[in-house]
Amino acid sequence: MSMAAFAGSGDDGAYPNSVLGKAQLLLRAFESGAVHLRLAELSRRSGVPKASAYRLAQELVQWGLLERSGDSYQLGMRMFELGQRVPVSAVLRRVARPLLTDLFAATRAAIHLAVLDGGHVLYVEKVVGEANIHTHSRVGGRLPASCTATGKVLLATCPDREERLHLLALTGLPRLTPRSVASVEDLRQQLAVVQEHGYAVEMEEILLGFGSIAVPILGAEGTVVASVSATAPTARLVTRLLPELRSSAAAVSRALTN
Template sequence: MRAAEWNGGPNSVLGRAMTLLTAFRPDEVELSLAELARRTGLAKSTAHRLLGELTSWDLVECTPGGVRLGMRLFELGSLVPRQRGLREAAAPFLADLFEATHETVHLAILDGVEVVYVQKMESRTGPPVPSRVGGRLPAHCTGVGKALLAFSPPARLAAVVASGLHRRAPRTVVAPGLLRRELAEIRDRGVATEHEESGVGITCVSAPVLDAEGVAVAAVSITGWVNRLEPARFAPAVRTAALGIARTLRGGR
């Protein structure tokens, strides 16, 4: 989510507060009042007043250099039922997958046209992956995203295509027809692969976590160096982990 500009932005107090909270980018620990006002379009006096309210709820914290997000946001995020139940069900399977492969392991869900990473276990010897817990990436250029899209209602893919298949790396699939054909193949194979589509040097293999109706509720993947990780070799392990998570979520059925 990106902060809305004040010109045409929200008029409610809650909406203005949300523009402040969502102004932070993944690599930023803190921001100054002036920068927050610039990004949100709020007057400094308004931003200062709202930050005072947010501080009283521990949603932000004041630092010598400005403001940072508060611990209460982390606490609230950990209570979200869908992600909490999914993480708990997936934990032993992700741990086994990481131990067996020593590659970076992801668990992700689909939200709109993006994937949100619910869990990440990072390999010390793997490539730097542009993902983080709570972070987002476009669905069309990630292994987990393609696994989710392949086993989602057609409206999901239509929304992704309508939003634009932007090129993130040289091999990103940006042709709608090619993406549709690839998703059909993923439905046949039961696994998705990515070959330098989200970043140079990165490859991954992913499998969907399906509900009782065969719709993807999450996806599991392992990611590694393109010249070292063989997707076909690790596909069975990823599928086994996804099936185990699915059975756990369905109560063992």
């Protein structure tokens, strides 16, 4: 699926005519987790014609938002620098990091902190040990919200859930493994269960052999601002991690609102 399919997240979905709009599409081509993209792939994923993609990519390189790596492009350090200044990300990471580190020490599971970004979750923090080999996520990276535990929590609690599900019905659900949720109707039923129970579980929807469990983090007036999850091999029965996960999420919520 090309990134052009998601270009309308939060707007009317029309292909942008402005230079800034097209530059946004180029940057969003990296949302799937790709680190290096050649020009042809950058054009295909963004939906921007190759000639225009080349000209814009050169300008983005000059601005530091992209960098050249051989015959490929990658996100530039300027993107990282700007991201560190985003208030929500900065506050969440500062408040949550010590508590998530304690959660990792107690569970030895990979701990993720994520927010909703269109049809994806954006990881703003990750705590793992040297023995962890979870290569499917990284800080600043994105994964489909439909098949992640954090995404299911955030979709289940967002006020415009039906609008987001409608968009996913138009674009189709990305499937990272054979166990990823296959239809919007199945996802809708899952979200109803998540809303009822207050947590979400995914088993091998992102990476075969691993599962995740996630709970919401509340901000002011009880609104859900993020989700925290624990990822571990399926043999560990990740549901056993729920008490520790809920305790840490409540501690982060208190820290955010105090």
